[in-house]
Amino acid sequence: MVKRIFSISNPLVNIENNHSYRIFDSHVHIWGHRYLNEYLENIKKFRVERLLAIGGWDLKRNLESKGIVTNNIVFCNYLSSSDFFKFKVQKLQKQIDKAHTNEIRVLKMFVGPMFQRFTRDKNPFKINDQRLEPVYSLIEDYDMTVLVHVADPDISYLKKYANTQKYGLKEDRINDFSNLLERFPKIPFVSAHLGCLPENLTRLGELLDNHPQLFVDTASTRWMIRELGRDVKQSKNWFEKYQERILFGSDLGNFEFNLKFFLSKHRREYYWRSRYWSQRLFWETSHQAPLPFKDKDNPEGTTINGLNLSKSTLEKMYYKNAKELLW
Ligand SMILES: [Zn+2]
Numbered sequence: 001m002v003k004r005i006f007s008i009s010n011p012l013v014n015i016e017n018n019h020s021y022r023i024f025d026s027h028v029h030i031w032g033h034r035y036l037n038e039y040l041e042n043i044k045k046f047r048v049e050r051l052l053a054i055g056g057w058d059l060k061r062n063l064e065s066k067g068i069v070t071n072n073i074v075f076c077n078y079l080s081s082s083d084f085f086k087f088k089v090q091k092l093q094k095q096i097d098k099a100h101t102n103e104i105r106v107l108k109m110f111v112g113p114m115f116q117r118f119t120r121d122k123n124p125f126k127i128n129d130q131r132l133e134p135v136y137s138l139i140e141d142y143d144m145t146v147l148v149h150v151a152d153p154d155i156s157y158l159k160k161y162a163n164t165q166k167y168g169l170k171e172d173r174i175n176d177f178s179n180l181l182e183r184f185p186k187i188p189f190v191s192a193h194l195g196c197l198p199e200n201l202t203r204l205g206e207l208l209d210n211h212p213q214l215f216v217d218t219a220s221t222r223w224m225i226r227e228l229g230r231d232v233k234q235s236k237n238w239f240e241k242y243q244e245r246i247l248f249g250s251d252l253g254n255f256e257f258n259l260k261f262f263l264s265k266h267r268r269e270y271y272w273r274s275r276y277w278s279q280r281l282f283w284e285t286s287h288q289a290p291l292p293f294k295d296k297d298n299p300e301g302t303t304i305n306g307l308n309l310s311k312s313t314l315e316k317m318y319y320k321n322a323k324e325l326l327w
Contacts, residue, residue, distance in 0.1 A: 027249025085118035124168030219249030
């Protein structure tokens with residue numbers, strides 16, 4: 001029987017007061033200033049000291065004009081997904097130019113199957129399509145790093161994207177990305193959500209072995225905990241082996257332009273803190289506990305099966321790797 005141990009006011013496993021690790025969260029969505037101070041206050045309790053914020057190039061100015069301190073934030077420019085799927089190369093180059101002029105060094109690309117609806121082609125979108133060559137060349141010229149979302153959970157390909165004519169196969173999207181990495185070995189890529197492969201660590205290990213410029217982040221708490229918790233021993237060994245290549249990410253943010261914007265203050269706090277708490281319990285301890293929020297991809301309910309990673313792995317994935325790559 002797994003005990004219910006998460007509570008904001010009185011966590012039995014008091015991760016919040018464990019100050020041995022500081023965190024650089026490499027995957028945060030911040031689109032505006034609303035609730036931002038509240039978010040930053042809440043995550044301070046988990047010692048999140050630095051962030052990579054996915055937002056527009058003008059976000060920094062916007063936040064500073066509102067008196068928000070941005071010293072600990074790396075800004076990351078979101079490139080239009082629709083322009084990728086429609087191969088609007090010049091428009092994408094303009095966005096990259098603008099980011100470069102404004103001293104942004106990190107870009108975000110989201111080319112998951114969800115945006116297949118944008119394409120005019122009959123075939124599924126390929127990240128390595130020759131037409132996009134000038135886009136990647138410019139990124140390479142400017143020495144920029146790319147945070148990229150290449151696919152989705154296996155379970156989504158079984159349900160939502162089961163139409164393979166339209167969406168293609170997940171393994172093809174991963175192979176396309178591998179080919180892109182081969183063609184642009186100088187661009188550092190952080191592949192979000194553990195390369196979208198927490199279900200297949202063997203394949204992910206191959207990608208990391210073959211492409212030294214590739215890194216992965218741990219964004220999406222429930223997806224990571226659900227899949228990696230299935231085989232604790234295998235996951236732990238894998239994390240220890242690739243400890244230099246993993247960045248902590250939450251995929252959280254201040255909810256601007258998001259339906260969660262309408263949550264009450266208490267529910268917002270619960271949302272943020274339950275995710276950080278769950279990830280930290282999962283990486284740092286060998287506890288078992290029910291995930292303190294719903295996992296719609298697992299009707300039986302997801303259990304946190306702690307990996308109890310080594311100190312050296314935690315220090316690298318929580319902070320050092322991101323500092324070296326992104327700061
Ligand atoms: Zn994200």
